Amino acid sequence: MRAIIIAIALLIGYSYAYEDFVQYEKGYYYVVIKKGSFKVINAKLQEEITNHGWDVIHTINVDQTVKSKVPYKTHLLCKAKYLKQGVQYFKPIGVIIPCKMAIFVDGNNVVIMVEDVMELARIYAPGNKKFEGFLNQVKDEMIDILNRTAARFMSSKYTPYE
Numbered sequence: 523m524r525a526i527i528i529a530i531a532l533l534i535g536y537s538y539a540y541e542d543f544v545q546y547e548k549g550y551y552y553v554v555i556k557k558g559s560f561k562v563i564n565a566k567l568q569e570e571i572t573n574h575g576w577d578v579i580h581t582i583n584v585d586q587t588v589k590s591k592v593p594y595k596t597h598l599l600c601k602a603k604y605l606k607q608g609v610q611y612f613k614p615i616g617v618i619i620p621c622k623m624a625i626f627v628d629g630n631n632v633v634i635m636v637e638d639v640m641e642l643a644r645i646y647a648p649g650n651k652k653f654e655g656f657l658n659q660v661k662d663e664m665i666d667i668l669n670r671t672a673a674r675f676m677s678s679k680y681t682p683y684e
Contacts, residue, residue, distance in 0.1 A: 535642050542667040543672035549667055552635035553672040560593040563632045564625050567671045572665055576601045579620060594626035611653040618642050
């Protein structure tokens, strides 16, 4: 019995091994990366987006638009498989897509954030359990992208010491 409890604890610890980087505030999830250049972190973020099967369909150069010298980009993301599913659960999905992920410099840190798509379910389709479940899957992937990007630049409390 003790071995089963230990195995379950290890499994739970392993499944959430990346989650110590992500924070939540006011309808969005974010990570703060304290080491690394904006250019390198943005490149790794885009790699993680691609590794998760998402496409960056467009990047809004917020910094250029507002004529700021501080780097700020918003990546618009789409995953065809999810879009196909989403249309089945909620036809007006076109008014809330694509997913958006912002990356910007804040002081000496680089911040990456993504909206909490579960808020969209509460606003646009309250009570639609299939759509809610679908968006929960999207949310989990967005959080995983944040965590895996951050893990490339920061040590986790779950990272074993050598």
